[in-house]
Amino acid sequence: MSVNIVSFFRPAPQSRDWNNQELAEFYRVEASMIRGGVSVETDRGLSDEGDPWFVFCRADTGDVIIHFARIDGDYVVASPAFDSCVRGRHFRPLIESLIESHPLIVPKAKDGGKFFIHPAALLVALVTTCFFKLGQSDAVAGELKSAHPTTPATTGSSVQKEARGGALAVRLDERETTIVLAAIAAAVAWSQTEDASGPAHSAPLISGAEFSNQGAAGAVASLSHASLDNAPGAQFQAHASNDVSAADAAGADAASLPLVAPLTRLVDPAHNQIAIAQKVTAVDNPPVVSHEAAAAPVEAPFVHVAVPVAIAEALNQTVAAYANAGGNGTATNSYATQEVGLVLGGSLRTHLVNDLSGSEQQLVLSVAPAQAAGGASSAPADASHTTATAPTTASASALTAFIAEADLAISQFAAAVPNFQILHSGNDFILYDPHLTPANLMSAAQETFAFPDGSIVSLIGLPTSAHAAPIGS
Amino acid sequence: MYTNPQKRNANDTLELRREAGRWLKECREAKGLSQRQLADMIGTEYYTFISQLETGRGRIPPDKYKVWAEALGMGAREFVLALLPFYDPVTYEILFSELSDGERATG
Numbered sequence: 001m002s003v004n005i006v007s008f009f010r011p012a013p014q015s016r017d018w019n020n021q022e023l024a025e026f027y028r029v030e031a032s033m034i035r036g037g038v039s040v041e042t043d044r045g046l047s048d049e050g051d052p053w054f055v056f057c058r059a060d061t062g063d064v065i066i067h068f069a070r071i072d073g074d075y076v077v078a079s080p081a082f083d084s085c086v087r088g089r090h091f092r093p094l095i096e097s098l099i100e101s102h103p104l105i106v107p108k109a110k111d112g113g114k115f116f117i118h119p120a121a122l123l124v125a126l127v128t129t130c131f132f133k134l135g136q137s138d139a140v141a142g143e144l145k146s147a148h149p150t151t152p153a154t155t156g157s158s159v160q161k162e163a164r165g166g167a168l169a170v171r172l173d174e175r176e177t178t179i180v181l182a183a184i185a186a187a188v189a190w191s192q193t194e195d196a197s198g199p200a201h202s203a204p205l206i207s208g209a210e211f212s213n214q215g216a217a218g219a220v221a222s223l224s225h226a227s228l229d230n231a232p233g234a235q236f237q238a239h240a241s242n243d244v245s246a247a248d249a250a251g252a253d254a255a256s257l258p259l260v261a262p263l264t265r266l267v268d269p270a271h272n273q274i275a276i277a278q279k280v281t282a283v284d285n286p287p288v289v290s291h292e293a294a295a296a297p298v299e300a301p302f303v304h305v306a307v308p309v310a311i312a313e314a315l316n317q318t319v320a321a322y323a324n325a326g327g328n329g330t331a332t333n334s335y336a337t338q339e340v341g342l343v344l345g346g347s348l349r350t351h352l353v354n355d356l357s358g359s360e361q362q363l364v365l366s367v368a369p370a371q372a373a374g375g376a377s378s379a380p381a382d383a384s385h386t387t388a389t390a391p392t393t394a395s396a397s398a399l400t401a402f403i404a405e406a407d408l409a410i411s412q413f414a415a416a417v418p419n420f421q422i423l424h425s426g427n428d429f430i431l432y433d434p435h436l437t438p439a440n441l442m443s444a445a446q447e448t449f450a451f452p453d454g455s456i457v458s459l460i461g462l463p464t465s466a467h468a469a470p471i472g473s
Numbered sequence: 474m475y476t477n478p479q480k481r482n483a484n485d486t487l488e489l490r491r492e493a494g495r496w497l498k499e500c501r502e503a504k505g506l507s508q509r510q511l512a513d514m515i516g517t518e519y520y521t522f523i524s525q526l527e528t529g530r531g532r533i534p535p536d537k538y539k540v541w542a543e544a545l546g547m548g549a550r551e552f553v554l555a556l557l558p559f560y561d562p563v564t565y566e567i568l569f570s571e572l573s574d575g576e577r578a579t580g
Contacts, residue, residue, distance in 0.1 A: 043525075043528065045525065045528045046524065047508050047509075047520060047521045047523070047524040048507055048509075048524065049507070049508070049509065051520075051521055053521035053524060053525055055525055055530050055531070057530060057531075061486065062486045062487050062490065062530070062531075063531065064525070064530055064531040067519070067525060067531075069519055069521040071519060071520065071521060076521070078518070078519050078522070085519050087519075
């Protein structure tokens with residue numbers, strides 16, 4: 001198996017802080033909700049005793065939606081939405097009990113059996129429950145609401161609350177159902193992309209989830225999904241786009257490996273530091289995730305564009321300024337522009353470089369794929385490269401999941417390589433470790449996301465041991 | 474639950490709440506209380522809520538002002554007057570824009 005482990009310089013996690021897996025889960029929920037059009041933001045911290053907490057907040061008012069903590073080893077969840085605090089040793093049962101007692105999404109198994117919801121979707125469902133339960137949920141979906149003038153309005157909020165089983169259940173209208181579906185679809189698809197890296201796919205998945213629909217009584221939206229074993233297309237896979245990947249894969253059993261999150265964080269106990277694992281793969285005709293909404297009115301839309309517009313505009317200004325200053329960038333509103341802007345926000349400006357010499361640019365481009373930077377690539381023979389290509393089908397959820405994975409990879413890269421730099425050219429963004437040199441070129445790991453509009457985001461990392469003087473220093 | 478949302482610019486709101494958090498932390502530390510001790514005194518089930526507030530996320534619910542003031546050794550009026558410009562600057566300005574600093578302190 002050809003697996004290239006790249007260790008990044010990152011201190012060992014605090015013993016009591018959230019571990020990387022927990023944080024990844026939280027941030028995946030945030031990204032999934034944003035993908036679905038729910039305007040949320042997150043924050044985290046440590047108490048004076050070192051116990052960690054993590055909150056989801058409404059982006060428009062800053063009000064806290066839900067508070068997660070780990071106190072004295074127990075998980076704690078509290079929200080104004082349910083006016084109580086629950087505590088437990090294990091996280092998932094805690095979330096399940098909250099969902100059961102505060103149902104926004106009301107699962108109804110047709111055979112009367114119990115529903116199993118994927119953990120990633122479970123947390124999305126809970127946070128979304130709290131979001132809508134707290135009411136006045138304009139979110140980004142305000143635009144969607146105006147597009148559905150027939151949606152009945154209720155006083156103060158389109159969310160309808162009703163007493164149910166002693167708890168306050170919330171029923172959603174069409175647009176809100178659409179938002180929840182989109183968020184959950186993104187979470188599940190995203191998670192499956194990661195799950196697919198392991199041999200066992202026995203984790204329970206969503207087999208169906210019905211949503212009460214205020215706009216059409218009796219009509220339900222169903223997010224149906226088969227298990228991974230029955231859905232070979234339910235994962236993204238990469239196909240090699242350059243000679244290196246093809247050669248690597250051809251000579252190793254890695255050819256059959258699916259693409260995992262390219263910068264999946266692993267704890268390397270031997271070195272007591274975070275490592276980045278990258279698997280090489282070569283699979284042609286990548287299948288796509290298929291989440292299908294059985295009820296036509298609520299088929300999950302691709303709402304990606306609505307969220308990052310402001311950031312993208314700001315980014316365009318930055319890029320335009322860069323181009324005017326002599327850089328070779330052009331201001332566009334490409335997928336790559338929007339996703340890089342969405343993930344990096346205002347910090348993007350500090351990472352853009354425009355003073356690289358010709359040889360330095362060539363060094364970076366030599367690792368980047370042929371599509372990037374005008375095709376000037378001659379990738380090194382031993383570098384670990386993967387290229388994930390966006391699905392070519394019209395599946396909105398597949399595209400959403402692809403973009404979510406790109407966002408996760410970018411954010412993880414930014415966290416692992418805090419002083420990274422960005423080389424921008426046209427619609428392509430190359431985020432690279434500034435310690436890249438001709439000497440350590442062979443040990444570089446690269447991951448590229450090719451979006452449907454042809455724009456590209458490439459991530460180039462190095463193992464800590466390969467660090468030398470930064471480029472341009 | 475009453476949240477009294479402030480429809481201000483999100484960045485303004487966050488900065489004001491950060492200032493409120495810093496002030497609350499100063500008050501707590503001046504009393505020599507840990508976050509857990511303060512949480513016990515105000516009846517909060519999860520003491521990380523104190524850390525969250527001191528970071529500038531969220532706000533003290535109005536129905537908890539009195540118990541907070543008591544825990545921090547302040548009068549409720551004094552406590553709310555100090556907190557109001559952070560949590561509800563519009564109301565505060567309307568009520569107190571004509572007053573001197575001394576008058577503001579006493580309401």
